[in-house]
Amino acid sequence: MKQISVFLENRPGSLYEVLYKLKEEGINLRALSLADTAEFGVLRFIAENPEEIVEKLKKENFAATLTEVLAVGIEDRPGGLAEVVGILTHQNISIEYLYAFVSPQGERAYVVLRVEKLAEAEKILRENHIPILDKLTI
Amino acid sequence: MRTTPLWDEYYELLPREELEKIQLSRLKKVLIRAYHNLPYYRNKLEERKINPYDINSLSCLSHLPFTTKEDLRQAYPFGAIAEPLRNVVRVHSSSGTTGTATVVGYTKKDIESWSELAARALSSYGVDEEDIIQVSFGYGLFTGGLGIHYGAENLGATVVPASAGNTLRQIQIMKDLQITVLACTPSYALYLAEVARENNINWKESSLRIGVFGAEPWSEEMREDIEKRLPIRAFDIYGLSEVIGPGVAFECETKEGLHISEDHFLPEIIDPQTGRTLPPGEEGELVFTTLTKEGTPVIRYRTGDISSLNYETCACGRTLVRMKRVFSRTDDMLIIRGVNVYPSQIESVILSFEGVEPYYQIVLTRENFLDQIEVQVEVAPQFFSDQIKVLEGLKKQIEEKLKTELNLSCEVKLLEPKSITRSEGKSKRIIDLRKKEEIS
Structure with missing residues (x-):
């Protein structure tokens, strides 16, 4: 199964920006985890049509990638x-x-x-x- | 009014007419040496069809070509050294690795002159053989530590070569060895005072009395602040490795500008745009010609420092010209914790990593009186990994390479792609927030 990961800067609003984009695209999240360090975070989630989602996110200048899980x-x-x-x-x-x-x-x-x-x-x-x-x- | 002794009464009080005679004779010699021994400068002279043997007055100086930092970089490693290496007893180098570094060579005589110049400066601050001086400038390729060290030994003071870093130990040494003179960057002095305060150090018991500060610009407000926090009189010392190191110019008790040791260095102020020589009093780029240096003589070296010259005899009696304290530069060179850094050096490190975009921003702050540098870079979308350890590894690798390249610890911050503003032409890559926080 393919998981989508998105890089998040450590600043208020960075998670919301991704989630808002996903909402706009009508993407329903099936599973999600948020990893954080002192410096930055990584949002990982499972949703349908992951390839398409990653392309859309990249177009919006998010650093997003697919990982086999x-x-x-x-x-x-x-x-x-x-x-x-x-x-x-x-x-x-x-x-x-x-x-x-x-x-x-x-x-x-x-x-x-x-x-x-x-x-x-x-x-x-x-x-x-x-x-x-x-x-x-x- | 002068209460401190002159180290070199003859040269420090020399009437200008006599000084200029000495300068001219030395200028002629250095030009001829440069012509014969420095190919990069000989080319410049020949391009302009200047015969160095024609120079017969100090006013001819303004017709001579400049030497730039780029010339010295291109001459790396030994092309700017005018002596056979067997006569060179030491080299110093500005920060940066191959390609961006400049190497300066010193003969035995150069080291002696430099020791004299640094002693002149220390003497004007009131340092003498009874003093115990803690040299907390970095020792090494940087000229700060060894320059003051040799000057203080020459003067007969007791030198404690503490070098930079390990602040608690510095304070311990200061107390235990009854240090009377502290030499370091002004921002480090403030940091040291702060750490001492946190550790309840009572300066009333200390013997400290004089501070020798340089290697970075500092304001009058900062001087007041240092003098409030430490029981010292704080003096400015100026120098740059391309010219010799600390001791090119020094403050006297009047603290109205820095006396340039004109028997060794011929100063000019030029318009940094046109290169035209500016009259005394006008502000512009400071340019030096070394008159006695054997190892690496420089003719009309453009320092990039903005200053002006005042030829009036000083209240201290010295006839040596005074340069205004340097607060700004003509180029984008940054001085961070006393270390000279060009944004281009940071850029070349960033460009060598595939995991980040070739855009960056440098944010300078002052935390607890110490300069902090944060280099912000964007994660390249194609490099981005779901694994934290890969991203942290990237951050660490960039930090390590910056440390090697700049000789300075930087914090690297990874940003989302396209979060740094793109702009045509010059983008605002440096955000310097230090000045606002200087007086807190």
């Missing part, structure tokens, strides 16, 4: 996330970052993972019967 479904219970991370850890696969959210209807939670060895991670998760999503339609 894994979205996996896990059971919404204690230890659900630990199980997935455990599988990757045993295979020595490093996780760059992840963000998670629960589905309002079901008993599932979803995790978006950015890992170093994506193909390998995907394979090992499938082998362990962890559902990999190719679309976030909740």
Whole structure:
């Protein structure tokens, strides 16, 4: 699955400018995380038609990029996330970052993972019967 | 009125007529040496069909070609040195790496003259052999530290070569060694005073009495501020490595301009646009011809500093001309914590990185009396990564390269693309917020 990342300057209004643009374009965010450092931030999100969104953002002078990430479904219970991370850890696969959210209807939670060895991670998760999503339609 | 001794009574009180005779004879010699030993200057003379042997009065000076910083840069590394290297005992260099740096060579005699000049300055401030002087100018390629060091030793004072940095230790030394004279940049003196205040240092117990400040422009208000915060009388010292280093000119007790040691340096004021020599009193670009330098003589070197000359005999009795304190420049050179920086140096670093756009902005502020430099650059959209560590790595790499290039720590700030205003021609790349904060 493709994630969109946008560079944010560390100043009031920089997040709003991106969100306003997305609103104008009628883009619905499926999942989102905001990473920050003392100097700047990075907004990461999942939405439909990511290629198109990135082109639109670039036209508006945002630094935006696409990244291949894994979205996996896990059971919404204690230890659900630990199980997935455990599988990757045993295979020595490093996780760059992840963000998670629960589905309002079901008993599932979803995790978006950015890992170093994506193909390998995907394979090992499938082998362990962890559902990999190719679309976030909740 | 003069209460401090003259270091070199003969030259400091020399009537102008006699001084000019000495200057002329020295000028003739230096021109002939330049003609024979400095190819870059010989070319200039030949282009203008000037025979150096024809120079027979000081007024001929205004017909001679200028030397610019660019000439010295192009002569890198040794093209501006007029002596065989075996006669050169030391080199100093202005900041910048290959291509932007200038190298200046000193013979034994040059080091001796320089020590004399720095001693002249220190003596006029009232420094003598009883004093213990802490030299907190940087030691190294920069001329500040070693220039004052040799002058103070020549004078017979006790030198503590503290160099720059590590402020708490500087204060400790000052207390423990009963320092009487502090030599550093004026902004560092203020910073030091501030750190001392935070650490509850009581200056009443200190022996400090004189401050020797230079390497950056500072106002009368700043002088008052320093004298209020530290128990010292603060004096200005002027110099530049291309001419010799600190000691080209110095204040006396009257503090009405800086006396130029005219037996070694011939000053002029020119219109920076036309190059025309301006009459005494008029403001313009300060130009120096070295009269005694062997290693790197310069003829009509354009300093880029704005000043004016006052030939009236000073209340202190010295006949040496006084230059007005320098507050501005003709070019875009910045002086940050005493270090000379050209925006073009910063630009070349930025252009060497693919991850950022070739647009930048330099923001200068003064925090706690110390200059801070922030270099703002735009993240290139094609380089932008979702990984924080990649962006932080880029920022760090640029900071490290700037540090190597400028010899100065800069803060790099990553901005969104197109956030720096594009404009045709000269864009406003430097935002200097220091002056407003000087008196706080």
